[in-house]
Amino acid sequence: MKSKVIVITSGKGGVGKTTTTANLGTALAMLNQRVVMIDTDIGLRNLDVVLGLENRIVFDIVDVVNGNCKLNQALIRDKRFEGLHLLPAAQTKDKTAVTPHQMKNLTNELRKDFDVILVDCPAGIEQGFRNAVAGADQAIVVATPEISSVRDADRIIGLLEASGLKNSNLIINRLRSKMVKRGDMMDIDDILDILSISLIGVVPEDESIVVSTNRGEPAVLENASRAGGAYRRISRRLMGEELPIMAMEEENTGIVDRFRKMLKLAR
C-alpha cells in the first residue's frame, strides 16, 4: 500500500492540532498501521509531552536534516505500540532551522518505512506552516466552532490549495452540542457552509482530554472517553472505512436528565 503523508493544521493556535495528531497517530497504530508523527513546531515542541515521550528525546528533527544523526536514531518508538514513532521538534532552535525542501526529502525518506506520516503543523502561516505542508499529500484542517477559528481555517484552506493540496478534510473540534442546541454556538452546517470542504469527523468537548494530555496518555486509549471514541472513528475513516458522522451525540447527561429519561422509560 502507498504511504500517506497527512499534515494536521489549523492556522489558529489552541484548537487542538497537537491533541489531534497524538490521538489519530495512536488510533492508527491501534489499527496496526506503521505510523510516524513529525512535530514541526520547532521552538515550541509539545507533541512529545502529550504522548508522554519527552524523557526519551536524544536527537531531533534539526539534527536529522543537518546530518548530525541518522534518521532512525532520532525516531522515538512509542512505549505502548510497536508501530508508532515520533520524530520530535528541536526546542532550542526556531522555524528557520529547517527548509521546505529538507522537509520534503525527510517525508520521502520516511515513506519507505511507514504507512502513515502525520505532520503536526505549528500555528500561523509563516515558515513553520510552509515546512509542514511541503511534503504532504493531504491535509486535515482542525477548527473549533468559533468565528475566529473558522476564519483562520478558511485562510489555511486557501493556502493549502495554493500549494497544491486540494483534498483537505475538516475536523470540527470541541463541539458542545448543548450550546449548539441552545443556538449559542455555530453548528456544523454553518461551518461547512463557509469552508465547503469534506468533513471527516466531529470531536465533542470533553474534559477527559485535559486529563489524558496531562498524563501523557492519548484519550483514544480510554474506551470511556467520548473524544477518544470520535478520534478512533476518524482514524477508521482515514483508512477508507465509511462510517456515519455522529453530529449530535448525546451530551453526557446530568442526574436530572437521567432521572427524566428513567421516567420516560417507565411511561
Add this chain to the structure above:
Amino acid sequence: MAIATTNKSEIYLNIGTLPSFAELEDELMYQLSNLSSYPPGTLVRIDIGEQRLTSKQVREVEDMLLDHGFYLQDLMSNGPPESEGDKEADEHPFDHMPYYNDTVMICRHLRSGQKLFSEGNVVILGDVNPGAEVIAGGNILVMGSLRGLVHAGAFGDETAVVSAYRMNPTQLRIANHITRPPDGENVDVSIPEVARIRTDKVVIEKLKL
C-alpha cells in the same frame, strides 16, 4: 408576405406585419432555412413593418440568426413609438450596466486572505468568504455566497453593479460609495440580489431576469 432580397454579403428580409411574435419567429425560421447557402458571417437586415419588439425579443431574433451563422445588421420597424409604461415594464437590471472589454472568470472559492483584482468585470463561480477581497474596475458577479469585501467600479464608475446568488457581504463598495450591513440586523435572504447606485445611494434589490 416576406421577401428576401440579397446582394453579395448582406441579406434583406421583409417579413412584414404579423399579428404575434410567435408567428414572426416561425416566418423567420422558414426564411432562414431557405438561406442556408449563404456563408457564415453574412449580415441580415430585417423589416418587421408595423410591429414593435421588446429588447428581449430582439435578443431572441439575434440568437436565431446566430444559429444560422448570421448577424443582425438592422431591425427596421415603423410601428408607433413605445409608451413610457412599456419601457418601465421592460427595464432589466442589467440594461444600464456598463460594458467592459475584459472579464475574469474564477472557478473556485475565494477564501480569507485571497485578493482578486481586475480592470474589467469579475465573474466568480464559487463563494467569496469573509476576509477575501474582490476589486474590479467593472461589474462583479458572484455565482455563490458573497460574504467578503467587494469593490465594483473601482476607478469611479458609478454605474457598475454587484450581483450575487446570496448577497451577504462584509462590506460592499461601488465607485466611491462604501456600505456595510446595518449593525445588529441579521437578514437572511435566500434569493439572488443586485446592488447598484440609485440616486446617489447604494441599493440592493431582488435580481429579476
